[in-house]
Amino acid sequence: MLRDKTMKKVMQNTTPQAITLTTAALFKYTLFSLIFAAIALLTVILPAEYNIDPTGIGQKLGLTVFHNVKTVSLPSQAGVEKLAATTETIAVIVPAGKGVEYKFIMEQYQKLEYKWITDSQPLYFDLHGEPKGDTTGYFESYAIATLDEMKGSFTAPFAGSHGWYWKNETDVPVTVQLIVKGEYVQHGLK
Amino acid sequence: MSNIMQRYVLFIFIALIALWLPLEVFAHGVDERTRAFLLQNTGVQIIPFLYIGAKHMVTGYDHLLFLVGVLFFLYRSRDVLLYVSMFTLGHSLTLLFGVISDIQVNAYLIDAIIGLSVVYKGFDNLGGFNRLFGKSPNAKLAVLIFGLFHGFGLATKLQEFQLPDDGLIANLVAFNIGVELGQFSALAFILLVINFWRQHHSFTRFATTTNCILMSSGFMLIGFQLTGYFVN
Numbered sequence: 001m002l003r004d005k006t007m008k009k010v011m012q013n014t015t016p017q018a019i020t021l022t023t024a025a026l027f028k029y030t031l032f033s034l035i036f037a038a039i040a041l042l043t044v045i046l047p048a049e050y051n052i053d054p055t056g057i058g059q060k061l062g063l064t065v066f067h068n069v070k071t072v073s074l075p076s077q078a079g080v081e082k083l084a085a086t087t088e089t090i091a092v093i094v095p096a097g098k099g100v101e102y103k104f105i106m107e108q109y110q111k112l113e114y115k116w117i118t119d120s121q122p123l124y125f126d127l128h129g130e131p132k133g134d135t136t137g138y139f140e141s142y143a144i145a146t147l148d149e150m151k152g153s154f155t156a157p158f159a160g161s162h163g164w165y166w167k168n169e170t171d172v173p174v175t176v177q178l179i180v181k182g183e184y185v186q187h188g189l190k
Numbered sequence: 191m192s193n194i195m196q197r198y199v200l201f202i203f204i205a206l207i208a209l210w211l212p213l214e215v216f217a218h219g220v221d222e223r224t225r226a227f228l229l230q231n232t233g234v235q236i237i238p239f240l241y242i243g244a245k246h247m248v249t250g251y252d253h254l255l256f257l258v259g260v261l262f263f264l265y266r267s268r269d270v271l272l273y274v275s276m277f278t279l280g281h282s283l284t285l286l287f288g289v290i291s292d293i294q295v296n297a298y299l300i301d302a303i304i305g306l307s308v309v310y311k312g313f314d315n316l317g318g319f320n321r322l323f324g325k326s327p328n329a330k331l332a333v334l335i336f337g338l339f340h341g342f343g344l345a346t347k348l349q350e351f352q353l354p355d356d357g358l359i360a361n362l363v364a365f366n367i368g369v370e371l372g373q374f375s376a377l378a379f380i381l382l383v384i385n386f387w388r389q390h391h392s393f394t395r396f397a398t399t400t401n402c403i404l405m406s407s408g409f410m411l412i413g414f415q416l417t418g419y420f421v422n
Contacts, residue, residue, distance in 0.1 A: 019317050019398050026321050029402045030313065037409030045414050050421050135422075136294075137350045 092176040092189070094123060094168040103130075103163035104184040106156040112182035117149040119175045121168075127154070129162035153182070161190065234357035236364045243368020246347065248376050252304045252411055253340055257373070258380055259311030259404050260333055262397075265388075274377060276330050280337020281344060282366055288345030289353070289362055297346040298419035304343055305411025307336035312405030316398065344369060 021029065047058020051067040058064050094100045104112060106129075127143040142154050156162050168174050180187075224242055247253055260277065264270050288295070310332065313319065319326040348365065387393045 019315065019401065021317055021321065021398070023321055026316060026318055029316060029398065030318070030405065033312070033402050033406035034409055036406045037413060040406075040410055041413040041417075045410060046417055049414065050417055052417065052421070135350075 087179060087181045090178045090180070090187070092166070092178055094166045094174045094176060096168055096171045096173050099165055099167040101163065101165045101190040102178065102187070103161040103190045104180070104182075104187040106159065106162050106184045108157070108159045109155055110183035111153060111155045112162070112180055112184060113153040114178065114180045114182075115149075115151040116164075116176050116178040119177070120148075120172070121170050121174050122146050122148040123174060123176070124167040124169065125150075126165045127163070128165065129156060129158065130160050131158045132160040134160070163187070163190075234360045236360065239361045239364035240368035240371065243365040243370075244372030244375070245368075246344065247369045247372030252301065252308065252343075253373070254376055254380070255308045255404060255407055255411075256304065256311060256336065256340070257377065258384075259308060259315060259401070261377075261380055261384055262311075262315050262401065262404075270377075270381065273330065273333050274373075276334045277337040277340070278370060278373070280334045280339075281341030281369070284338045284341030285344045285348075285366055285369070286341075286362060288342050289348055290359070292349070293342075293345070294349060295342050295346055296419065297343070297350075298415045298422070300339060300343045300346055302412050302415035302419065303339045304336075305408050305413075305415060307339065308408030308411060309405050310336070310408075312401045312408055315401040316405070 042055055043057040044061070044063060047053040047061075048063040048066060051064055053059055053064055090102070092100060092102050106112065124146045125144070126141055128139045128141040130139045140157065143150075143152070154162070164176075164178075166174075166176060224245075227238065257274075257277070260273055261270060264273060287293070314326055314329070314332075317326075344365075348362075353361065
């Protein structure tokens with residue numbers, strides 16, 4: 001009890017500004033923190049974030065699933081080109097109060113004919129394209145309006161992903177029926 | 191008796207917040223809905239930008255780790271105010287300057303430097319610089335300089351969205367004020383916990399371990415961001 005009191009007094013009076021360690025201890029702690037960081041990076045962080053798994057532990061822990069999901073959810077792989085223009089009908093559900101992007105991967109000068117109609121309310125939309133490999137967030141809008149149906153076509157001015165951003169400002173989900181015919185490598189929700 | 195009760199209530203309160211916090215922390219960066227908002231935004235939008243700024247700071251674990259390191263050994267409120275002002279000055283300068291003059295800095299490299307700032311503060315708290323070089327670098331200056339890098343980090347996050355020039359300055363200032371509000375609430379929380387902990391012997395006992403973990407987290411941030419840089 002007495003010791004407690006003196007300790008408190010000492011703490012209040014001296015207010016240490018830093019820890020004093022011997023060089024050996026300092027070296028030990030620094031090395032320990034580096035090793036701990038390296039272990040966490042190699043076994044947990046890198047497998048989960050980048051699918052880099054040099055030890056195989058990330059796989060065993062099931063942390064690489066984030067990357068498996070990505071490849072499964074894409075409807076078709078790159079290379080399976082749908083150059084033969086067939087008509088496709090796609091239903092896109094835009095949840096209440098949310099925005100959804102539906103994109104087509106297209107090469108430069110490929111063409112897409114489209115027609116879409118909502119099942120109820122008009123939606124705000126932005127039909128736009130983003131160049132391939134762009135990281136600046138640049139995009140070019142081809143049409144922006146609030147409509148419940150639209151028909152048209154466009155020719156991709158550059159290689160990249162082209163498609164719609166639909167924004168549902170109502171409090172009920174809206175389904176967009178999208179009918180497309182044209183040249184694209186793959187498509188999907190983004 | 192009531193004193194013990196108070197302590198327990200405070201302890202439970204802190205534990206609850208600690209449980210809830212990691213859920214929010216995962217949202218660091220800019221989430222989908224914010225992204226959609228930023229992409230279609232035009233004109234002056236003070237309140238939304240205030241909120242995005244505040245949220246970015248509160249959920250930005252890299253900024254928070256640095257603040258924990260800076261505040262760890264600051265006892266007097268005058269010092270806390272001084273150091274936090276230096277940090278605020280630093281990051282506000284580069285945030286405004288970076289976005290207005292459209293300076294593109296690689297986000298991964300900036301975030302790696304922010305990781306380095308955490309390592310620096312952990313090592314400094316361990317008395318590392320004093321031990322190796324006989325003196326510690328000017329702590330206020332270091333906070334200011336790393337504050338500049340933290341500001342560039344904030345600027346790059348915003349610049350990913352090619353914000354329209356229409357209302358840019360007002361939105362930017364709103365974002366910056368939001369960052370300060372977020373920092374203020376995060377600080378209040380960090381100070382509450384540290385000051386509470388400081389009254390216990392475990393603070394002195396675990397000071398070394400805590401700063402060691404802090405330094406280790408900094409190394410993790412560096413490794414994580416540099417890998418991102420080389421992968422992309």
